[in-house]
Amino acid sequence: MAFSSTPVRSEDLATCISCGLCLNDCPTYRVLGDEADSPRGRIQLIRTVIASPAAPSETTVEHLEACLVCRACETACPSGVPFGRIMEGAREVLRERQDGGALARTALDTVARPRRLALAARLADIGARLGLARLAARLLPGRLGWAASLAAPAEGPPFRGVDREDADVSVFAGCIMRESFGDTERATVRLLERDGHVVSVPEEQTCCGALHAHAGDGERARQLARYNIDAFSGSDGKIVVNAAGCGAHLKDYGHVLGDDPFWADRAKGFAARVRDVSEVVKPAPARTTRAIRVVYQDACHLAHGQRIRAQPRALLRAIEGVVLVDIEDAERCCGSAGIYNLTHPEISRELQQDKVRKIIEASPDVIVSANPGCILQVAAGLRAAGSRARVVHLARFLDDPDLAAAGDP
Numbered sequence: 001m002a003f004s005s006t007p008v009r010s011e012d013l014a015t016c017i018s019c020g021l022c023l024n025d026c027p028t029y030r031v032l033g034d035e036a037d038s039p040r041g042r043i044q045l046i047r048t049v050i051a052s053p054a055a056p057s058e059t060t061v062e063h064l065e066a067c068l069v070c071r072a073c074e075t076a077c078p079s080g081v082p083f084g085r086i087m088e089g090a091r092e093v094l095r096e097r098q099d100g101g102a103l104a105r106t107a108l109d110t111v112a113r114p115r116r117l118a119l120a121a122r123l124a125d126i127g128a129r130l131g132l133a134r135l136a137a138r139l140l141p142g143r144l145g146w147a148a149s150l151a152a153p154a155e156g157p158p159f160r161g162v163d164r165e166d167a168d169v170s171v172f173a174g175c176i177m178r179e180s181f182g183d184t185e186r187a188t189v190r191l192l193e194r195d196g197h198v199v200s201v202p203e204e205q206t207c208c209g210a211l212h213a214h215a216g217d218g219e220r221a222r223q224l225a226r227y228n229i230d231a232f233s234g235s236d237g238k239i240v241v242n243a244a245g246c247g248a249h250l251k252d253y254g255h256v257l258g259d260d261p262f263w264a265d266r267a268k269g270f271a272a273r274v275r276d277v278s279e280v281v282k283p284a285p286a287r288t289t290r291a292i293r294v295v296y297q298d299a300c301h302l303a304h305g306q307r308i309r310a311q312p313r314a315l316l317r318a319i320e321g322v323v324l325v326d327i328e329d330a331e332r333c334c335g336s337a338g339i340y341n342l343t344h345p346e347i348s349r350e351l352q353q354d355k356v357r358k359i360i361e362a363s364p365d366v367i368v369s370a371n372p373g374c375i376l377q378v379a380a381g382l383r384a385a386g387s388r389a390r391v392v393h394l395a396r397f398l399d400d401p402d403l404a405a406a407g408d409p
């Protein structure tokens with residue numbers, strides 16, 4: 001049954017008072033320098049789109065599609081504009097009026113289909129291990145070469161958790177995390193067990209639907225949300241997630257299904273149970289065998305989407321031997337942004353290079369982040385710049401800092 005969950009609400013649009021305080025914090029405005037590529041400009045364009053049933057102009061679509069949905073404007077905004085929700089609604093309106101493009105469609109289809117995703121992850125892993133991805137990155141022109149540069153070997157075998165009835169916490173394993181970040185998933189379970197939790201990984205769960213919502217495929221996003229709510233209905237304990245993009249979206253299921261009378265209450269109940277792993281894991285008195293300089297890279301959907309900044313840093317500082325070093329503009333998007341690095345490679349590369357430059361200035365041994373897209377994007381940028389610093393997920397680093405800091409980048 002089709003219920004529109006993310007219409008552009010006029011009361012949301014009305015919260016923008018056009019003050020412009022968000023402009024300098026918007027990565028695309030900084031890169032493109034056009035008011036129409038700023039939060040204020042995009043809100044104005046969305047008002048125009050909503051006011052008419054006609055198909056929007058190509059230029060309007062370009063400005064709206066160029067948004068990273070990084071939500072940095074929400075942090076900067078004094079008026080509480082729910083920009084992420086507005087943009088998801090606007091993209092859904094765009095998709096109703098015109099197709100979103102073959103590349104985005106293929107990527108979204110792949111993450112929502114476990115078998116297809118497993119195959120794609122396996123191929124990317126083999127390509128990266130055999131050095132084919134690096135070769136392709138050097139030899140292939142344009143978008144293909146750029147896409148190949150992002151491929152990295154998978155972290156060990158895919159993660160297949162255990163569905164347990166006696167658990168007090170459940171883990172949302174995600175789609176890409178499960179296939180390509182197996183070691184991080186296993187580390188997440190170990191950290192929770194170390195704190196005394198009994199952990200379940202419900203078997204029937206699927207992709208959270210965040211990428212679909214960002215791209216305007218609202219119907220698929222709602223289907224996936226309903227599927228996950230059912231999959232986690234066997235208990236009422238916390239649902240722990242280690243991917244920032246998934247976490248922000250899971251916490252928003254109350255809005256995603258807010259207009260669906262059959263699911264709205266269940267969706268709110270589900271969302272209230274969701275926690276990022278850094279909100280649950282307790283600081284542990286660990287000690288590294290040598291001093292490790294760590295840059296913590298804020299994932300947009302953790303910092304701006306969930307307002308989680310202090311907890312990961314506190315967990316890192318609790319480890320004796322970790323030297324946490326700040327970087328300039330730590331909260332600015334690295335350019336990954338879901339499938340944005342595939343659909344907008346030029347802007348993505350510029351943001352990636354800016355991030356990498358600032359990281360290298362801090363001379364870290366390890367970069368710790370909380371989102372798979374950021375990890376791949378920053379690691380690819382560092383490789384291209386000749387850096388040997390490693391990029392790992394927070395859970396993996398907390399689980400064994402020495403091991404996470406060792407090995408090839």
Ligand code: SF4
Nearest residue numbers: 026067068070071073
């Ligand atoms: S979500 Fe990010 S890219 Fe989009 S308008 Fe806001 S700050 Fe700019």
Ligand code: SF4
Nearest residue numbers: 016017019020022077
């Ligand atoms: S989004 Fe917020 S900060 Fe930006 S112009 Fe509107 S009210 Fe001002």
